[in-house]
Amino acid sequence: MDSIKYLLNENQIPQFWYNIVPDLPKPLAPVLHPGTLQPIGPDDLAPLFPMALIAQEVSQEPQIEIPEEVRDVYKQWRPSPLFRARRLEKALDTPAKIYYKYEGVSPAGSHKPNTAVPQAYYNKQEGTKRLSTETGAGQWGSSLAMACAFFGIECKVYMVKVSYNQKPYRRALMETFGASVTASPSMETESGKAILAQNPDSTGSLGIAISEAVEVAAKDPNTKYALGSVLNHVLLHQTVIGLETIEQMKMADAEPDVIVGCTGGGSNFAGISFPYIGRNLKGQSKARIVAVEPSACPSLTKGKFAYDFGDTSHLTPLVKMHTLGSVFVPPGFHAGGLRYHGMAPLVSHVMDLGLIEAVSVQQLDAFAAGVQFARAEGIVPAPEANHAVAGAINEALKCKSEGVGRTILFNLCGHGHFDMQSYIDYAAGKLVNYEYPAEEIAAALAGLPNV
16 A cells, blocks of 8 residues: 655656636736836836746746756756555545645755746846845745855845744755845844834744845845745746646546645645646636635635735735735744735635635644654655645545545645654644634734725
């Protein structure tokens, strides 16, 4: 009953990223300037991003070529393996077939280099000297630090303070790659100073860290900003995951009935699901697509689909997304990469169109699933990935109770080797469930911009 691995060779790395935008039955809502409330143009984004990424952000082309220099770096870990989890199936005593795409084989241990590498490449092409960014759990920060090292660019990371303290080894990895890492909120920016003036003990949030990183980029002509999730071009780069998976599932002579991914900002979820949503829209498949988010940060299941700022200090444009409000500061639960107040506009849009479903999972249930998966499959998932594992296990148990043998596919977006303190805390009974109170969500949503 050993698990089975399906491998492509490096010549089968996709040559193009898949752009879901032209396949959608309804266009995405425009990004708005926060002052004029008019759609923004390329010039509005030019202080933050290179023109190549701005073009990808608004592209209507069905596919965008992956530069050969990016594919050469991808070859270090791509194509990533697809596994059939036979031992997990046996442990669950389910008739379901469970497959998982494993992105933890990248040098940084997660899916994040799929976009970090092209972002660093395009910035290098346009002469950028330094990139600033934020990171939650540290997977994005370590990925961008690595990519910047590859292309000879300085890297400045603002790491959410609770994760900065929880995950010293992830911070050390960034610094080993050459990045400068600061706990956010900090005294280095006006945004950070303002937050600390209000709350000196702030544990931080991705929204706050984004404010700091954007401020640094906006004030320095030699610095651009890099985002690890949410934006269209980021989700575009991640579609290498799903494109490879489609070919690997053909090798397995299988077609998924259910596709599961964890969701924070939406990048790994989009990576596995968007190519399949495209197949669904073209009548080539009928897979259910399930997004799994933490109950402590429930943007899809309890947020509002509305225009909001992407950051806490309101330095970014307005995007229409499922949001808990830009002032929302989640509790310091261990899935640091899922602690963002909003969901990617494209993921929010396909949710609004009814093309995907969303469920939430409590922290203890996510870790219980991660431990069960580790004992069956031998891979310790990142705390974020545990939510996808829990979603897949729940679907497999439904198959058992219904006596139906569906094929389940999920994205195991990273390993938990730098997150073992969270497993120590779980084993010691120190972790708790947290259901974000409806009144606190309402208070955060009360401040949404009037659009």
